Amino acid sequence: MADLALLNALRAGAHGSVDADAGPRPSDLTLRLGRSGDLPAAAAVLLGPRAMALATVVATDETATPDGDLKVRYVFEPTAPGAPDRFVTLLVSVDAARPEVPSLTTAVPAANWHEREMRDLFGIVPVGHPDPRPLVVHDGWPQGVYPLRKAFDGSRRVPVEPAVEFPHLVAKGEGVFEIPVGPIHAGIIEPGHFRFTSVGETVLHLDARLFYTHRGLEKRMEGRSPLDAFYVAERICGVCSAAHGLGYCEALEQIAGVDAPPRARLIRSIALELERLYNHVGDVGNICAGASFHYGTATGLRLKERLQQMNERLAGNRFLRGLVVPGGVRLDLPDDLLGVLAATLEDTRAGLDSLMGRIEDNPSVVDRFDDTGVLRRQAALDLAVAGVAARASGVDRDARRDHPHGAFSGPTPPDLHVVTAPDGDAMARVTVRAAEARESIRLIGEFVRRLGPGPLRVALAEPLPGGRIGISAIESARGEAVHWLRTDAGGRVERYHLRSPSYHNWPAVALAAETAIVPDFPLVNKSFELCYSCTDR
Amino acid sequence: MNIASGIVFQVLQSVLVVLIAPLMLGWVNQCRAWLQNKSGAGIWQPYKVLNKLFHKDAVLAHNASHLFRSTPYILFGCMWLAVGIVPVLATSLPFAPAADVIALVGLFALARVFVSLAAMDIGTSFGTLGARREMMIGFLAEPAMLMTLFTASLISHSTSLATIVETLGHRELVIYPSMAFAAVAFLMVLLAENARIPIDNPSTHLELTMIHEAMILEYSARHLALVEWASSLKLTAYITIGIAIFVPWGIAQAGDWTGMLIAIAVLVVKLTLAGAGLALLETVSAKMRIFRAPEFLGTAFMLATLGMLTHFLLER
Numbered sequence: 076m077a078d079l080a081l082l083n084a085l086r087a088g089a090h091g092s093v094d095a096d097a098g099p100r101p102s103d104l105t106l107r108l109g110r111s112g113d114l115p116a117a118a119a120v121l122l123g124p125r126a127m128a129l130a131t132v133v134a135t136d137e138t139a140t141p142d143g144d145l146k147v148r149y150v151f152e153p154t155a156p157g158a159p160d161r162f163v164t165l166l167v168s169v170d171a172a173r174p175e176v177p178s179l180t181t182a183v184p185a186a187n188w189h190e191r192e193m194r195d196l197f198g199i200v201p202v203g204h205p206d207p208r209p210l211v212v213h214d215g216w217p218q219g220v221y222p223l224r225k226a227f228d229g230s231r232r233v234p235v236e237p238a239v240e241f242p243h244l245v246a247k248g249e250g251v252f253e254i255p256v257g258p259i260h261a262g263i264i265e266p267g268h269f270r271f272t273s274v275g276e277t278v279l280h281l282d283a284r285l286f287y288t289h290r291g292l293e294k295r296m297e298g299r300s301p302l303d304a305f306y307v308a309e310r311i312c313g314v315c316s317a318a319h320g321l322g323y324c325e326a327l328e329q330i331a332g333v334d335a336p337p338r339a340r341l342i343r344s345i346a347l348e349l350e351r352l353y354n355h356v357g358d359v360g361n362i363c364a365g366a367s368f369h370y371g372t373a374t375g376l377r378l379k380e381r382l383q384q385m386n387e388r389l390a391g392n393r394f395l396r397g398l399v400v401p402g403g404v405r406l407d408l409p410d411d412l413l414g415v416l417a418a419t420l421e422d423t424r425a426g427l428d429s430l431m432g433r434i435e436d437n438p439s440v441v442d443r444f445d446d447t448g449v450l451r452r453q454a455a456l457d458l459a460v461a462g463v464a465a466r467a468s469g470v471d472r473d474a475r476r477d478h479p480h481g482a483f484s485g486p487t488p489p490d491l492h493v494v495t496a497p498d499g500d501a502m503a504r505v506t507v508r509a510a511e512a513r514e515s516i517r518l519i520g521e522f523v524r525r526l527g528p529g530p531l532r533v534a535l536a537e538p539l540p541g542g543r544i545g546i547s548a549i550e551s552a553r554g555e556a557v558h559w560l561r562t563d564a565g566g567r568v569e570r571y572h573l574r575s576p577s578y579h580n581w582p583a584v585a586l587a588a589e590t591a592i593v594p595d596f597p598l599v600n601k602s603f604e605l606c607y608s609c610t611d612r
Numbered sequence: 613m614n615i616a617s618g619i620v621f622q623v624l625q626s627v628l629v630v631l632i633a634p635l636m637l638g639w640v641n642q643c644r645a646w647l648q649n650k651s652g653a654g655i656w657q658p659y660k661v662l663n664k665l666f667h668k669d670a671v672l673a674h675n676a677s678h679l680f681r682s683t684p685y686i687l688f689g690c691m692w693l694a695v696g697i698v699p700v701l702a703t704s705l706p707f708a709p710a711a712d713v714i715a716l717v718g719l720f721a722l723a724r725v726f727v728s729l730a731a732m733d734i735g736t737s738f739g740t741l742g743a744r745r746e747m748m749i750g751f752l753a754e755p756a757m758l759m760t761l762f763t764a765s766l767i768s769h770s771t772s773l774a775t776i777v778e779t780l781g782h783r784e785l786v787i788y789p790s791m792a793f794a795a796v797a798f799l800m801v802l803l804a805e806n807a808r809i810p811i812d813n814p815s816t817h818l819e820l821t822m823i824h825e826a827m828i829l830e831y832s833a834r835h836l837a838l839v840e841w842a843s844s845l846k847l848t849a850y851i852t853i854g855i856a857i858f859v860p861w862g863i864a865q866a867g868d869w870t871g872m873l874i875a876i877a878v879l880v881v882k883l884t885l886a887g888a889g890l891a892l893l894e895t896v897s898a899k900m901r902i903f904r905a906p907e908f909l910g911t912a913f914m915l916a917t918l919g920m921l922t923h924f925l926l927e928r
Binding site: 255364369370440592594595596 | 644647648649650737738740741809810813815816817818819820821894895896897898899900901902903904
């Protein structure tokens with residue numbers, strides 16, 4: 076059995092005990108490491124021979140429970156296309172008096188931000204981490220105050236301490252310039268500070284500082300009824316509302332032990348694809364803005380607007396909020412709207428084909444997109460990059476296929492064509508987006524054909540079962556988002572963690588920017604088109 | 613020629629061009645909006661913006677020197693002087709002998725130097741970034757511009773714009789192959805010098821991509837209004853230089869009042885067409901990578917040189 080071979084491999088490299096359990100889902104595996112020092116060896120076994128990737132890292136404060144410790148769960152997922160849907164969790168216990176774990180970052184670059192976040196919010200020190208700077212908490216946050224510890228009262232203000240200037244990583248030397256950009260930008264975008272070090276127009280290094288929109292949403296959800304906390308999860312990000320709402324609901328439904336009815340699952344997937352569609356179409360237009368191709372920008376905006384007006388007719392709002400709810404969906408898709416939907420999708424397809432034709436036939440645009448902001452395949456794998464950015468670098472991963480959800484989790488899931496491109500440049504990300512948008516239009520048609528009569532939602536009885544974990548991975552417009560939810564003994568939210576696709580992709584933007592020149596950065600950035608809110612939470 | 617009527621013509625032309633320059637910009641922007649399937653802000657929008665800016669309080673950086681404060685006036689003055697020299701409506705204006713095409717290019721260079729210095733005066737990274745990019749564009753665009761004008765002056769045996777226009781405008785229709793080369797080169801220089809696509813994007817908010825806009829980011833209120841007005845004057849000056857050299861028919865002699873009325877009507881038609889053409893060029897093209905700009909301007913220089921060679925080979 077594969078599990079036994081894995082367990083033996085792990086035990087061979089471990090100095091302490093390794094216990095295996097099924098969970099959180101029946102097909103998943105949780106490996107409890109007796110010594111946290113065995114972590115790097117165990118991670119190496121999962122990453123190397125088993126070709127897994129880091130999906131998320133969740134720390135929990137269990138000092139008030141009989142265990143009296145902090146715990147860290149490193150969740151891994153298979154990367155091979157067609158591999159079974161399974162998460163493998165490495166669970167280590169951390170002594171509350173001396174909260175230290177060995178850092179995985181040098182071996183697993185994708186763990187970098189996870190470990191820094193853990194240090195900022197839990198005070199768990201990743202020993203050997205190469206970057207000592209805070210990530211989530213900003214200048215003036217008091218030392219030794221860890222907001223996600225249970226002892227921290229989120230309703231109280233913390234005193235602001237005098238702060239030194241943040242130590243950006245900058246190069247020095249003759250002719251080396253520093254260009255600070257943001258956190259407040261011209262145009263309507265979210266806040267982030269970018270510190271470029273450049274020689275002439277060549278970017279030597281880009282230090283991106285985010286988390287300006289950290290609202291402590293995970294803390295806010297703790298102690299609430301999971302049904303109420305849903306509204307917070309759905310509002311973590313505007314343009315990912317449907318995906319995040321769905322991810323939270325699937326995790327919640329695992330805990331409750333219910334399945335959404337088939338009709339609801341189809342409508343959920345329609346919402347997810349509509350969200351992907353308006354994002355992708357809008358992003359193609361936005362990328363044109365990065366190259367100052369005004370026709371493309373205006374066309375992208377126009378097509379996106381049409382789709383968002385369609386969203387409003389479906390859900391009552393332009394961001395598809397409140398359509399997906401725990402247990403199913405709130406609103407049905409009535410037959411009279413199906414005609415409007417089909418017409419909108421047909422117009423979108425025609426508009427998108429025309430726009431892509433104008434982009435691909437225009438040498439001045441192609442010249443800007445080609446070879447701009449290259450993300451190599453190995454870098455994408457190392458950083459566990461998700462979504463369009465990964466697929467445009469030749470990484471064949473899509474959570475709709477790898478972790479079936481919505482209508483894909485039924486007994487006869489529809490075919491899904493996962494689009495990849497090998498080049499890893501801005502052009503690849505544009506063409507992958509366009510191809511995925513067309514695939515979304517096809518899928519929505521397929522879902523609509525499959526719609527049969529049936530209930531829209533199942534009732535969830537409160538309180539929910541206590542002490543259970545739900546985990547789900549949703550392919551949002553920007554890639555795989557991993558939701559991790561656990562209830563306390565009373566069935567309330569004990570800990571919720573969202574690892575958004577943008578969280579893994581931001582470091583890739585900095586890497587890709589270093590292959591470009593300063594005036595091409597907006598184009599590189601827009602070709603990834605990441606969320607700040609999803610990342611900052 | 614009557615001195616008094618010459619002065620009247622000079623004043624009339626200078627005032628008229630200053631007043632219609634924002635309209636020219638408004639027309640280009642309106643055409644661009646139409647070509648992008650947008651309804652647009654209307655051709656009067658630049659006047660509304662200027663009005664708004666003149667009514668605001670100016671904000672200056674603490675370390676701004678007199679250079680920063682005086683640059684908008686110098687810039688505006690240079691551009692106004694430039695449109696005074698160009699025979700927009702009439703030739704033989706009293707100002708015309710004061711400067712020839714070389715001085716005209718020098719006038720634009722003077723404005724460029726002051727704007728670049730002012731951009732660096734504040735010490736922000738964007739200002740310096742824009743200034744160094746502007747210098748790269750400028751030192752490549754100016755020689756190409758001069759070569760273009762020399763091609764025209766070879767035909768008329770004078771570097772005076774008025775003489776060039778009189779020579780070219782009052783002959784029977786003769787097609788000069790050299791002028792075809794020069795016209796293409798001039799168009800390329802016009803795009804680069806006026807911060808238009810494909811070299812720069814006048815309507816972007818992306819600071820890192822800016823050239824001209826990066827230099828004027830710190831200006832506000834009346835200073836910004838003058839800078840913006842000067843930009844529209846520069847665009848109008850370039851377009852009218854192009855009109856004067858390449859399609860000079862209809863420009864009046866100073867003192868000829870009937871000719872003047874015809875000249876105004878003809879000018880409106882030419883500017884309308886030129887603005888629409890510029891908007892079309894800017895819509896079908898993306899902005900080029902900044903390191904392609906030297907190739908673009910190098911091509912302009914080469915075309916202008918070819919124009920001169922063609923003149924020696926075919927037209928002597």
